[in-house]
Amino acid sequence: MLTPRHRGGLMAAAAAVTMAVPVVVMTADAAAAANRYEAETAPATCAGLIEANHAGYTGSGFCNGDNAVGAAVQFTVTAPAAGTATIGIRYANGATTDRPADVLVNGVTVRPGTAFGPTGAWETWTTRTLTVTVNSGSNTIRWNPTTASGLPNIDFLDLDSGGASPSATASPPPGRPPECTGGAPVTCHFGLAPGNYTVTAWIGDRASAGNTSMSVETRRRILPPISTAAGTVTPYVLTVNVRQPEGQPTGQGGTGNPGLDLTFAGSAPRLSGLTVQPASNPLVVYLAGDSTVCDQSTVPYTGWGQILPARVAAGAVVANYADSGESSGSFLSNSALFPTMKPLIRTNNLVLLQFGHNDKSTTVSAFRGNLTSMINQVRDRGGVPVLVTPPVRRLFSGSQLTGTALHINGVGVNLPAEMHNLGSSLNVPVIDLTAKSEALVESLGPTDSAQLYLRQSVDGVTDNTHFSEYGAEKMADLVVQGIRERNLPLVAYLR
Ligand code: GCU
Ligand code: CA
Numbered sequence: 001m002l003t004p005r006h007r008g009g010l011m012a013a014a015a016a017v018t019m020a021v022p023v024v025v026m027t028a029d030a031a032a033a034a035n036r037y038e039a040e041t042a043p044a045t046c047a048g049l050i051e052a053n054h055a056g057y058t059g060s061g062f063c064n065g066d067n068a069v070g071a072a073v074q075f076t077v078t079a080p081a082a083g084t085a086t087i088g089i090r091y092a093n094g095a096t097t098d099r100p101a102d103v104l105v106n107g108v109t110v111r112p113g114t115a116f117g118p119t120g121a122w123e124t125w126t127t128r129t130l131t132v133t134v135n136s137g138s139n140t141i142r143w144n145p146t147t148a149s150g151l152p153n154i155d156f157l158d159l160d161s162g163g164a165s166p167s168a169t170a171s172p173p174p175g176r177p178p179e180c181t182g183g184a185p186v187t188c189h190f191g192l193a194p195g196n197y198t199v200t201a202w203i204g205d206r207a208s209a210g211n212t213s214m215s216v217e218t219r220r221r222i223l224p225p226i227s228t229a230a231g232t233v234t235p236y237v238l239t240v241n242v243r244q245p246e247g248q249p250t251g252q253g254g255t256g257n258p259g260l261d262l263t264f265a266g267s268a269p270r271l272s273g274l275t276v277q278p279a280s281n282p283l284v285v286y287l288a289g290d291s292t293v294c295d296q297s298t299v300p301y302t303g304w305g306q307i308l309p310a311r312v313a314a315g316a317v318v319a320n321y322a323d324s325g326e327s328s329g330s331f332l333s334n335s336a337l338f339p340t341m342k343p344l345i346r347t348n349n350l351v352l353l354q355f356g357h358n359d360k361s362t363t364v365s366a367f368r369g370n371l372t373s374m375i376n377q378v379r380d381r382g383g384v385p386v387l388v389t390p391p392v393r394r395l396f397s398g399s400q401l402t403g404t405a406l407h408i409n410g411v412g413v414n415l416p417a418e419m420h421n422l423g424s425s426l427n428v429p430v431i432d433l434t435a436k437s438e439a440l441v442e443s444l445g446p447t448d449s450a451q452l453y454l455r456q457s458v459d460g461v462t463d464n465t466h467f468s469e470y471g472a473e474k475m476a477d478l479v480v481q482g483i484r485e486r487n488l489p490l491v492a493y494l495r
Contacts, residue, residue, distance in 0.1 A: 043076040050062070054122040057155045059156065065153075079159065083133065085134045092152055093117065099116040114143075176274065180274060190259055200274070220320075233272045247294075252324050260276065285349070288355075300461075304473075345378060346381070368422055372426065399442065
């Protein structure tokens with residue numbers, strides 16, 4: 001039951017929704033020009049070359065940015081009124097990997113790590129739209145690449161201020177609700193039943209600069225620290241999954257706090273409003289796996305499933321049912337795990353199945369049988385099963401990982417290879433996290449790869465199986481890369 005206070009929150013949220021401030025980043029075809037700003041035309045700037053050697057651009061060319069972190073393109077645009085505006089950025093990425101960039105409006109990062117996925121060819125242009133808050137008059141909009149590949153080729157930026165009117169968009173953020181207490185961090189607790197909720201958080205403050213991160217429930221990351229200038233308040237809309245128990249489904253490490261808990265940390269947390277409303281039928285991504293995936297309650301242990309929510313936009317949500325110590329067989333049979341998760345699965349929901357670490361003596365027929373049973377049961381519910389091969393352990397022999405690291409188990413079963421076989425025979429997409437993490441760990445080498453796992457010197461414990469927060473971030477990135485490569489329905493919701 002929602003309390004009257006929550007109903008008030010819902011109404012505030014409904015009003016906010018009419019302000020149309022989604023952070024869902026979507027791809028869309030090039031729309032009719034609103035106000036078009038070509039990347040090759042000043043005052044736009046391009047840290048690279050203006051070129052015209054790949055057809056399909058508009059105007060006289062495009063910006064081929066240098067392949068480097070920070071080789072940015074910047075547009076200076078004019079908005080008729082302060083408020084929300086839809087911007088469309090047209091690009092081509094003929095490379096095979098994402099070229100993420102931070103989006104800065106007037107110098108403030110409003111969208112960290114926005115994806116520029118491959119378009120297939122340098123002549124294939126696509127327009128990605130997102131909604132930002134702009135000032136009346138002149139604004140800078142900057143795309144700052146965060147990886148050494150730099151930006152894709154950039155054609156233009158369209159600015160559509162739509163129906164934004166000063167009166168509709170100048171409404172102040174609703175203020176901090178009484179459910180939120182404290183200063184650094186700010187913590188908020190809503191006594192809500194398990195389920196999925198749309199949370200709108202107004203980050204920033206009219207009067208002072210801030211630096212604010214957002215996490216929910218058991219150390220589940222939603223936003224990395226975001227810096228805001230005094231006077232800048234940006235609403236972030238996200239979908240959050242609440243489970244009971246929180247954290248790990250069998251209660252290992254504690255059962256958490258019933259209800260929805262949010263934490264705003266960072267070096268200077270600023271929260272100017274927060275509303276919560278039930279989410280209607282989001283795309284749920286269920287995670288079924290072990291301790292390398294689960295919501296770990298205790299620092300420094302971090303599952304990649306705790307970082308994945310930071311990559312997923314509103315309208316989609318991660319529900320992490322992974323649990324420490326589980327094998328394909330124990331996850332299937334433990335009533336707190338697969339049997340609890342299964343009835344919640346709805347049509348088109350994704351179910352990522354990652355097992356192997358604890359299948360140390362599972363025979364090939366048992367491993368196949370367990371996974372096949374889960375795949376069939378997910379399909380019975382209308383869900384979409386996805387096999388994720390287990391991330392490697394950090395066990396080197398010279399400069400190469402050992403068979404144990406690569407999940408050849410104690411009875412000689414090559415578990416990742418069996419997942420591939422099953423994927424082919426049952427037509428289930430496979431994300432090869434074993435191969436991806438093997439490449440990452442081997443490229444870092446025996447010494448530098450230690451930072452992905454737990455180190456005595458830093459973490460007080462040596463552990464070459466479980467991830468540090470940094471390692472979990474890297475694993476989540478590799479899973480996201482696999483989601484893009486397999487073009488799973490979540491792609492439309494990646495941020
Ligand atoms: C190729 C392509 C360029 C592109 C570059 C890149 O050289 O021709 O247009 O910018 O790759 O990888 O950034
Ligand atoms: Ca380039």
